[in-house]
Amino acid sequence: MVEKATIIVHSGDMDKIYSAFIIANGALSMGMEASLYFTFWGLQVLLKDGLEKSSQSKMGMDLEMMLKKANVVSLEKLIKDFKELDGKIIACEMTMDVMGIKKEDLREDLIDEYGAVGTYINEARNSQITLFI
Amino acid sequence: MSEIKLDVKGETCPVPLVEVRKALKKASPGDIVEVTGTNPASKKEIPMAVEALGMELLDITEENGIWKIKIRK
Numbered sequence: 212m213v214e215k216a217t218i219i220v221h222s223g224d225m226d227k228i229y230s231a232f233i234i235a236n237g238a239l240s241m242g243m244e245a246s247l248y249f250t251f252w253g254l255q256v257l258l259k260d261g262l263e264k265s266s267q268s269k270m271g272m273d274l275e276m277m278l279k280k281a282n283v284v285s286l287e288k289l290i291k292d293f294k295e296l297d298g299k300i301i302a303c304e305m306t307m308d309v310m311g312i313k314k315e316d317l318r319e320d321l322i323d324e325y326g327a328v329g330t331y332i333n334e335a336r337n338s339q340i341t342l343f344i
Numbered sequence: 345m346s347e348i349k350l351d352v353k354g355e356t357c358p359v360p361l362v363e364v365r366k367a368l369k370k371a372s373p374g375d376i377v378e379v380t381g382t383n384p385a386s387k388k389e390i391p392m393a394v395e396a397l398g399m400e401l402l403d404i405t406e407e408n409g410i411w412k413i414k415i416r417k
Contacts, residue, residue: 236358240365242396282356292362296369 215244216340219331223252223261225286226274231344232289238340239296246334247293248326250303253344254310257302257317262286290321299323301330345374352381353410360386361393364415368399371417376402378414387411 216238220231231253235245249257256262293300301324302317314325324330335341350367352360360381367377379390387406394401394415402414 233358236362240358240361241393242398282354284355284359292366295366296362 212337213244214242215246215334215338216342217246217248217331217334217338218341219343220247220249220253220256221251222344223255227344228253228256229278229283229286229289231342232286232293234342235298236289236292236296239293239298243340244297244299245293246299246301246338248301248303248331248334250306254303254306254312254317257300257321258312259316259318261318294321301326301334303327345372345376347376347378350377350379352379352383352386354382356383357385359383361389364390364413365393368397368415368417373417375417376414377417378412380410380412382410387413390415 216235218231218235220228222228231247235247238245258264300322302322304325304327306312307314307317307325348367348371350363352363355363360379360383364377364379367379371377381387387404390413391401391404400416402416403412404414405412
């Protein structure tokens with residue numbers, strides 16, 4: 212069976228979203244499968260205008276300058292590569308209920324699956340790496 | 345069988361690793377991927393990925409801070 216990394220993305224802070232995608236893309240590149248389970252503030256990043264909003268509000272100018280200076284790729288490219296290497300994005304249904312988010316409010320083009328805690332556990336029980344970010 | 349050339353000079357983590365993976369995914373068995381880059385961490389990590397993927401590392405060379413890695417799928 213293929214090894215797997217499952218990451219819960221709970222934070223909506225841009226620096227943490229970056230970390231989640233960099234780790235996930237690393238796992239995919241090293242021959243693993245990768246699932247990102249977006250919940251709470253993390254799920255808000257998957258709202259239709261979530262990426263722009265988060266990058267404006269949650270990433271300080273210092274970090275943005277640092278990333279640019281170090282020639283770190285954009286989040287859009289990280290996400291595109293993640294999907295191209297068959298990374299899976301799961302949206303938390305409980306968060307959608309709590310926050311009144313509908314499927315059509317979300318970037319449905321990026322989401323592979325909708326699920327609750329049981330879905331995460333099922334992913335995680337077969338994973339060699341699992342992280343909560 | 346074809347030889348695919350990839351240039352990731354100036355790119356930093358995780359781009360070289362990810363671009364190599366993408367190229368290997370698109371390649372057919374037997375194809376050779378030759379990647380050229382400058383990021384020191386990637387020079388160490390691309391061979392690790394090649395091993396994990398069960399592919400063949402053909403050659404690693406470095407000159408003036410520019411490394412070249414050859415992989416057979």
